[in-house]
Amino acid sequence: GAVVSQHPSWVICKSGTSVKIECRSLDFQATTMFWYRQFPKQSLMLMATSNEGSKATYEQGVEKDKFLINHASLTLSTLTVTSAHPEDSSFYICSARMNTEAFFGQGTRLTVV
Amino acid sequence: AQKVTQAQTEISVVEKEDVTLDCVYETRDTTYYLFWYKQPPSGELVFLIRRNSFDEQNEISGRYSWNFQKSTSSFNFTITASQVVDSAVYFCALSGGQGGKLIFGQGTELSVKP
Numbered sequence: 001g002a003v004v005s006q007h008p009s010w011v012i013c014k015s016g017t018s019v020k021i022e023c024r025s026l027d028f029q030a031t032t033m034f035w036y037r038q039f040p041k042q043s044l045m046l047m048a049t050s051n052e053g054s055k056a057t058y059e060q061g062v063e064k065d066k067f068l069i070n071h072a073s074l075t076l077s078t079l080t081v082t083s084a085h086p087e088d089s090s091f092y093i094c095s096a097r098m099n100t101e102a103f104f105g106q107g108t109r110l111t112v113v
Numbered sequence: 114a115q116k117v118t119q120a121q122t123e124i125s126v127v128e129k130e131d132v133t134l135d136c137v138y139e140t141r142d143t144t145y146y147l148f149w150y151k152q153p154p155s156g157e158l159v160f161l162i163r164r165n166s167f168d169e170q171n172e173i174s175g176r177y178s179w180n181f182q183k184s185t186s187s188f189n190f191t192i193t194a195s196q197v198v199d200s201a202v203y204f205c206a207l208s209g210g211q212g213g214k215l216i217f218g219q220g221t222e223l224s225v226k227p
Contacts, residue, residue: 032212
């Protein structure tokens with residue numbers, strides 16, 4: 001089946017720095033990708049919808065200037081957490097749809113120290 | 114608005130017991146899709162099943178079975194003869210139409226003890 005690859009799987013960064021997470025659809029083109037965030041013991045919350053060639057659509061309460069999303073090609077979407085703070089520590093996971101199916105990346109565990 | 118409710122936050126059973134995880138959804142769409150995912154401690158989401166709104170047939174896959182009832186807006190998941198390896202968090206999710214975002218329930222943490 002189709003595969004979505006997310007990188008890195010984990011990252012530790014210092015407070016105030018930026019971190020980029022990549023999400024690639026390996027064997028299909030994804031005009032739309034989705035970014036979710038999951039805090040410990042909680043559900044996956046949609047952060048934004050990434051659209052190839054246009055601006056991302058952010059969910060209410062998600063700071064677009066802090067979570068920069070770029071979807072420059074049909075197979076790659078990136079999420080950059082800018083000026084990261086400890087409260088941004090979380091599990092971030094991307095998803096791409098192909099028709100009725102939904103494929104998820106492996107997730108990225110971000111720890112900001 | 115779309116919503117998914119998994120009322121059971123945690124369930125603990127002893128190995129070989131049957132267990133049912135409940136999922137209730139809300140949507141105004143006539144065409145929608147329901148999903149179940151398993152999330153082990155590694156965090157990766159493991160796809161279990163996808164069901165569209167026009168297909169109410171129950172499905173069985175090995176020890177797993179799903180009961181879709183549109184009349185009660187429920188899509189429950191049963192594990193028969195549970196095993197320790199079934200221990201994980203299970204999420205029910207909903208999307209409207211093709212290609213749309215998934216809305217997740219709160220998740221149910223299943224613990225199967227030997």
